[in-house]
Every structure is written in structure tokens, then in C-alpha cells.
Amino acid sequence: MNRGLLLAFAPCVALAFVPASPRVPAVLGHATAATAVAVDSFPHARHGRVFTGCGACHAGIVSGDSASARPTASSCASCHDGSLLPRVTWAPGSPRATNLRYDHQGHAARVQAAGDSALSCGRCHATSAEARLMDVGRAHPERCLSCHAHRAESHLAQATCNRCHVPLREASRLIPAAIAALPKPPSHDSSYASAHAADAGGPTCQTCHARELCASCHVNAARLEAIQNLPSDPRVGLLVRNRRVTYRKPPFHEASGFLRVHGLMARADVSSCSNCHARESCIGCHRAEERVQPVAELPRRVRGGARGVDLSGLRPPDHAPDHLLRHRVPAGGGDASCSRCHAPAFCASCHDAAGSPRYHGSDFVQRHAQSAYTRENDCATCHQTEAFCRNCHRTTGEAGTGAPFGRFHDAQPMWVFGHGAVARRGIESCASCHAQNDCLRCHSASLGWRVNPHGPGFNEEMGDRNPAMCRLCHLGGAPRR
Amino acid sequence: MRSRLALALVALVATPLWAQSVRVRSVTTTRYAQLRPIRYDTASGTYRAESVAHAAPLTQEVELSAWGLGVPGLRGYALLRGRAALGSELVWPRSDDHFDALYAFVELERPRYRLRGGRQQRASGLGFYAFDGLTATWRPWPTVRLEGFGGRGLARGFLEPVGSPAIRSLDPLRPDRGTVLFGASLWTAPSDVSSISAIYQRELLSNRSGLVSERAAVDARMGVGERVVLSTSADADLAAGEWGKAKLGALLRFGQRSYVEVEAFRYRPLLDLTTIWGAFTPEAHRGLTASLRVSTGPGLALASTYTYRRYQPIGGQTPFLVEVKDEAHLLSASLRWLRGDFVLDGTYRLLLGFGGAQSGGETGLGYARPDAWYLGARGAAFQQEGAFRVSDGTVYGAGVEARGPIGTRAFLRGELMRYLHRRLQGQAGVDWSQTRALLALEVVFGANPDRLGAPR
Numbered sequence: 001m002n003r004g005l006l007l008a009f010a011p012c013v014a015l016a017f018v019p020a021s022p023r024v025p026a027v028l029g030h031a032t033a034a035t036a037v038a039v040d041s042f043p044h045a046r047h048g049r050v051f052t053g054c055g056a057c058h059a060g061i062v063s064g065d066s067a068s069a070r071p072t073a074s075s076c077a078s079c080h081d082g083s084l085l086p087r088v089t090w091a092p093g094s095p096r097a098t099n100l101r102y103d104h105q106g107h108a109a110r111v112q113a114a115g116d117s118a119l120s121c122g123r124c125h126a127t128s129a130e131a132r133l134m135d136v137g138r139a140h141p142e143r144c145l146s147c148h149a150h151r152a153e154s155h156l157a158q159a160t161c162n163r164c165h166v167p168l169r170e171a172s173r174l175i176p177a178a179i180a181a182l183p184k185p186p187s188h189d190s191s192y193a194s195a196h197a198a199d200a201g202g203p204t205c206q207t208c209h210a211r212e213l214c215a216s217c218h219v220n221a222a223r224l225e226a227i228q229n230l231p232s233d234p235r236v237g238l239l240v241r242n243r244r245v246t247y248r249k250p251p252f253h254e255a256s257g258f259l260r261v262h263g264l265m266a267r268a269d270v271s272s273c274s275n276c277h278a279r280e281s282c283i284g285c286h287r288a289e290e291r292v293q294p295v296a297e298l299p300r301r302v303r304g305g306a307r308g309v310d311l312s313g314l315r316p317p318d319h320a321p322d323h324l325l326r327h328r329v330p331a332g333g334g335d336a337s338c339s340r341c342h343a344p345a346f347c348a349s350c351h352d353a354a355g356s357p358r359y360h361g362s363d364f365v366q367r368h369a370q371s372a373y374t375r376e377n378d379c380a381t382c383h384q385t386e387a388f389c390r391n392c393h394r395t396t397g398e399a400g401t402g403a404p405f406g407r408f409h410d411a412q413p414m415w416v417f418g419h420g421a422v423a424r425r426g427i428e429s430c431a432s433c434h435a436q437n438d439c440l441r442c443h444s445a446s447l448g449w450r451v452n453p454h455g456p457g458f459n460e461e462m463g464d465r466n467p468a469m470c471r472l473c474h475l476g477g478a479p480r481r
Numbered sequence: 482m483r484s485r486l487a488l489a490l491v492a493l494v495a496t497p498l499w500a501q502s503v504r505v506r507s508v509t510t511t512r513y514a515q516l517r518p519i520r521y522d523t524a525s526g527t528y529r530a531e532s533v534a535h536a537a538p539l540t541q542e543v544e545l546s547a548w549g550l551g552v553p554g555l556r557g558y559a560l561l562r563g564r565a566a567l568g569s570e571l572v573w574p575r576s577d578d579h580f581d582a583l584y585a586f587v588e589l590e591r592p593r594y595r596l597r598g599g600r601q602q603r604a605s606g607l608g609f610y611a612f613d614g615l616t617a618t619w620r621p622w623p624t625v626r627l628e629g630f631g632g633r634g635l636a637r638g639f640l641e642p643v644g645s646p647a648i649r650s651l652d653p654l655r656p657d658r659g660t661v662l663f664g665a666s667l668w669t670a671p672s673d674v675s676s677i678s679a680i681y682q683r684e685l686l687s688n689r690s691g692l693v694s695e696r697a698a699v700d701a702r703m704g705v706g707e708r709v710v711l712s713t714s715a716d717a718d719l720a721a722g723e724w725g726k727a728k729l730g731a732l733l734r735f736g737q738r739s740y741v742e743v744e745a746f747r748y749r750p751l752l753d754l755t756t757i758w759g760a761f762t763p764e765a766h767r768g769l770t771a772s773l774r775v776s777t778g779p780g781l782a783l784a785s786t787y788t789y790r791r792y793q794p795i796g797g798q799t800p801f802l803v804e805v806k807d808e809a810h811l812l813s814a815s816l817r818w819l820r821g822d823f824v825l826d827g828t829y830r831l832l833l834g835f836g837g838a839q840s841g842g843e844t845g846l847g848y849a850r851p852d853a854w855y856l857g858a859r860g861a862a863f864q865q866e867g868a869f870r871v872s873d874g875t876v877y878g879a880g881v882e883a884r885g886p887i888g889t890r891a892f893l894r895g896e897l898m899r900y901l902h903r904r905l906q907g908q909a910g911v912d913w914s915q916t917r918a919l920l921a922l923e924v925v926f927g928a929n930p931d932r933l934g935a936p937r
Contacts, residue, residue: 371832395518
């Protein structure tokens, strides 16, 4: 295995993934290990006294004559003729679909050439060492190990499978269900998903797996040599279609501060990330789209491929519940912080008012007066007083004409004579109905009634900073201090 | 007009390069609202209700993001909004302003810096400010960002130059010239839950004849252990020599999603020197907010908030003002309960004191189907009295809402509410009964359609 491949699979040590659905077949890596027990469709044991050997029915097995490899219905009828014995219905089955790299003829020839005359059919097919002649069944793989050296303790132990088994692609007669039922080696336990990188790419994997299985988890399947070296198999593709994978979070993702440094790690080697993360995984948060180099290097999610880790529900640690209502402080950083995740339209959906009435609720227009007066929110952040508030208030009649004896304010006709202190509490609310000209009727020092509007603590230096403001009331300019 | 030209220029420049990836998001929102205008009857000295009138504003937003323009990190971004009125009897605010470019900029994003030029809006401790200009961001380290920005200032919440005819038609005393806005900000995050940001911003009349505003703000939060977050923010009106808004809060988390928070605050508006409002010497009010949120796992969340506000006492007694209170109390409580595919939520608010009294709430029961469709019914009721208008009474509301995806690229949202106004016993006045409806369709074209519904 080359170094690049090792590097590519290295994260799998930590990035373990397990399928979420219990319907996913065993071959996909999480069924309990089981050895296939041969089921004999013919009651051999009951015929133990009828036949003296296997060749009467299975002569072709060793000779290679497929026609005589299994008995026909007429063979049975010689006894089961309806008079001596009842008739039976029998049809020889087709040869078993298997991925074994084995043929009886060649095996028999080699055994004979080796001079092992004791080897009979029962050596492999007898149900037990003490079984009688016709007490047979399908060969158990462990029987092979009684003669053939096997470097592991049992059949499914991690070893070279291709010695006895053909690659899955060549076992063309295996139907998807049979592939799904292939036994899982004990080594393929829950921890193996995070440790399989070291084994990946070897011919052993091809015995049970095809490229489609790997691609159902690995977002970067197309970039990994080990996966691309695996043959493609549409039967496996059928099995993994719509497979939903739950990506297990690796331990180093749990480390304190990981969120802060993950960008640096991604820049250092984004190929590790791409085992599990698609570009779409990142852009749930990183609004800079593909312009962020590590994100751009991640593979895209493709139809039918691995979905990759879904981080759409992920929130930064400082985004406590109700963050939307209390984001003023973190948003103080403005674009510098928020725009890493949020597009401008996200802010605009509330702050630019027109697009989303959901922020206030549909009945807010009726109850907004109190909220505005107490300044639960800073209305001016989103609403332009003249264009939004006053415009509507005038349309609906709430905004008065500025008549000094209007009776709008709590129906108090003399409101105007005591409104100053109240106005200083909520001058923005005044401006939501009244234009500056309304106030200047009384408060102008040049054209009005010369009522001084400046409250306690008035800062006269403001006039130096914008003399034009003073001249709205003091046409000749602000009085000299 | 200039914004359209700028947009055309951006398009012209971008066209020969042609983006590798383009995403277009369209949001079409139609609303229907009934209102009952009132008119002052000089003969009787009272307000008289007129017939119910309706408005049906249509808002069309188009968000465009194009990248892969031949230069790594380069993108064009625009958020455009069109408005129209569909047979409205009333003029909905700004529906006669048919086009706005909320954002239209070209941006170059590199690991250490970012340049953004065009129409943009800055969110900061000072609020939202829009301008046509340039922003340069430098990130010397991942936890430190420095920004400088400047350009032609736009009226807040209006997106037109301050001296534009559109603004002056609303208030002829506004200055007849534009403004120049510039400033700088610093953001640093010592830890995951700690950050400090500071911004200074100055806005001048374009002929330098006067200052429009000079403001600064500081926001900071700090995690103490794993459970406590301290936060503070303050802004200052340097032109007026006054502090503006300020907050100091502490949040204690317990459990997975529960917390208690206490916050002291101060509010004083920051007003431009181009209006006379600041010369009226606005007073600050102060207050205290206590919030509690308890969540027993993902299914149930209860929250309650109490806010106390204290205003400057009315100094001089006058027989012309009746019972102006110096305090205000706001109590709110909310519930959200998820059980299976069903969602129950409710909110109640009680406001007493200065500004009138209001008691109201709403509740909703929704069915969130596994296919992401949400179907719900809502009910609402509120009562208010003593407000600064004649509106004593109770309003009951009932309606339905639905939202959900249509395929992988479209999202539909609709709601309909009917409000019935019942006068308090013995009261007579304006009937505020009305119907409100909303229908919105969001469609995403181009790259990454699966981002529909994701946080933007």
C-alpha cells in the first residue's frame, strides 16, 4: 500500500462510521458473524442403506460430466415407482451459487496425484467424523482447514480470502440477498470501521466488497486508490442504495478547542476530512462557499453517493438557546465574526424589515406602540423613522398634523403644555409621527414661539460640530456662549 | 440610480469571466393586511373610524452569489429587493419605492484578508449602517480581525443617500447633501465563548460642513468556566458627548439547554446631528432584566423574562399631564413542547407602567411532518389600555399556518390570521378587527440547492 493511500485512510482510525439502519445487510459490515451451515435438500441419511457410494448419483462430480453430477427424477423413480414406494417429486437443483474458488474434478485429480487414497467424499461432506456413509451435507469450510494450512485460528479470521474465494465480481451467480448474507469476519466488529484503513485495498476486501459499499460512506471515494481498485458491482450498488450512514465522531473531535483549530487542521490535510465530510458539510456553517480553500478541496455531495456528515444542526458553542434574541454582543463583531457562517441575507431577513414579518409576529402592528415606547428593541436599527413609521402613521391617521391642541395623546387636550419631559423619555416615538417642522412651530427661536426645548444637561458643543442643525431653530446661528 | 449603475457595472465585469458556480435565491412574499384608518373630527373633537382598508404589498427578493470568477476567493454578491402594491387601498410603507439594492458588492476572500467593495451593510455594536464603499478586513491570526471601512453613507433603514430627494420629500429639513461614512473595528476572540469587539465610526456631510455622527461601541463577553458567561456592551455618542446604550449581564447555564441570566441596561438613543431631535436632550432610562430558561431535554422548554425599567422622573408638575408613571414592568413567559411530530408553543406578555398597559399572548399547535412540512393552527389574544391612543379593548385572533419544502429547491410558507376586536365593557371606539395573510415562496437555483432552509 502506498503512502498516499495510508494517509488517506489514516483518519478512519478515528472517523469510524456505522450504518444506522438495521436493514442494512450483513455484508455491509455489521451483522453478527455466522458460519453458513449447509442445508441438505436431499435426505441423504435416510437413504444410507440404499446406496453404497456416492458415485451412483454423483459420478459426474469427479468426472466433470455435469449431466451426471446430480441424479435425475427418473433415477428416483426406479424405486419410487408408486407401487414399491410412493412416487416422489424431485428435480435436481442447479449448482449452488458460490464464490468458492474450487472444482471437484481438479481437486480430486490433485488429491489422487498426491496419493491420498483415503480421501473420500465424506471427508468433506460428512456431517461429523463419526457419521455414517450417507450422513452427508454440504461441505463445511472448516473441513478444508483440516488438510490445508490456514494461518489463522478459524475460517473467517483475517487472512487471505482469495486463496479459496473468487472476488465478488466474479461470483456472478450470487444474488444480492446472498451477498448480503455473506458471513462477517470477527475482526469486523464495531471498532473495525475506524481501523480498516490499514487493510483496505488488498485483494481480501474484494471477496465480499465492491466499490459501491465504500462509496456509500466515503465522500472521497472517487479519490481513494484503494476504493477505486475495488471492482464495481451493481448488486452491491443495489444493496447500498439510499443507505443512511451515521458517522461516528472521532475522539479528537471531542477535544477541547477542536472547533477553533479545525480550520488549521483542514488546511494542513483536508484529505483526511474528506473521508466523511463533503463540501456541503462545511458550507452549512462556512458561508464563504467554495472560496475557502480547504472547503473547495472537499468533494461535492453527488446524487447516489455518500451524503457525508450532516452538520446542518451544528451551532457554535456561544450560540445558546434563544441566541437570535440575544445576539447583540456576539454580533458586535459584525462581518468579522458572523459572516463566516451567515450570508448578508440572513441578517437582512430581519433587520431590513420588509422581507420577514415573522420577527414581530403578524399582530405586532396592533401592539407595537408600547414596545416602541419602552424601546424593547432599537427600532431605528431597522426602520427609518420618516419612511417607515411616519409614513404609515399618517396613512392610518395616527400621525397628527402638529396642531398644538390635538387630543390624540390619551385624549388630553392640554397635552402639549406638559409634554416636554415625556418627549425627552422617548423622542424617537415623537418622531414616528411628528416631523421636525411640527416641533419648530413652538420651539423655533426665530420663527416659532421661542419655547426653549433644551433639557437639563444640554451639550452646546453639538452646535460647533454641525452648525446647520442649530440654524434650523436659530436662523442667525447658535447663540454665542 | 447609482446603485443600478453599480450593479450593471458589476455584471459587466463579471460577464466575461463567468462564474463557475452561481446560486440564485428568490423569495417572493405577498402580504395582505387590513387596517382601519382614523380621522380627527374637528367638529366633535374626537377621532372617527373610517372604513376598513387593505394593503397587499408584494416583495420580491433576489439573492445572487457567484464565485469561481477566475480569481481564487473572488465572488459577487447581491441582494436586491423589489416592491409593489397589489391593488392596495392603503400605501404600505415603502411600497412605492420599487427597487432597492440591499447589498451589491464584489468580494475577494483570502485566508488572511478580505476586500469588499460596493453596497454593503455593516452590523456592529452600533446597529446596522449601510454605505457604498470599501471594507478591508485583515486577519493576522484566526482570533483577531481588524477592519477598516468607508464610503458614501446611506440613511439608516432606507438605503438612499441622506441628501436624496426621497429623504427630503419626507422631511424637508434634512440636509440636501450626502454623507461620507468611515470607521474601523477590532474583533478578537480569546476563547470559544469569549470575544471583544470595538468599533469607531464617523459620518460627515460630504462637503465637510458638519458632523452627522461620531460613535463608538464596545462589546465583550467572557466565559468563566463552562457555565458562566459574562457580557457587556456599550455605545457612545461622541458627537453629543453622551453615553448611549449599555448592558452588563451574567448568564449561568445549567443542564444542557437551560440558563438563568441577569442583565442591567441603560438606553439612550443615538441621534444624528442633522436633525433637531438630539437638541431636545433625550434622557436615558435604566433597567434590569432577569431571564430563566428551563429545558428538560429536547422536548420541553419553558422560559420567562422580567424586565424593569426606570425613567427619569417628571421634574415639573403640571395639571395637563395625567398620571405619567416613572417605571415600566414587562413580564413574559413562553412554552415550547415537542411530542412526536407535534409542537405546542405559547407566549404570554404583560406590560405595565409607562407607555401604557398591555396583556396578551398567543399559542399554536403544529404538526411537523417527517417530510419537513409544518401545519399549524394559532390563536392569539391581547388587551391594551392607557396607550397613547384610543385603543382600549381586547383583540382575539385565530388562524392557520403552513410551511414546507416543495422538492429540493423550493420552500413555501403561508399563514392567515383573523383578528377580532372587542371593546372593553362600557367603552366605545374604533373597531380594529382585521385580517392578515402572508404567502411566501422561496426558490433556489444553481449551486448547492440543498442549502435550502439552512442557516444563512
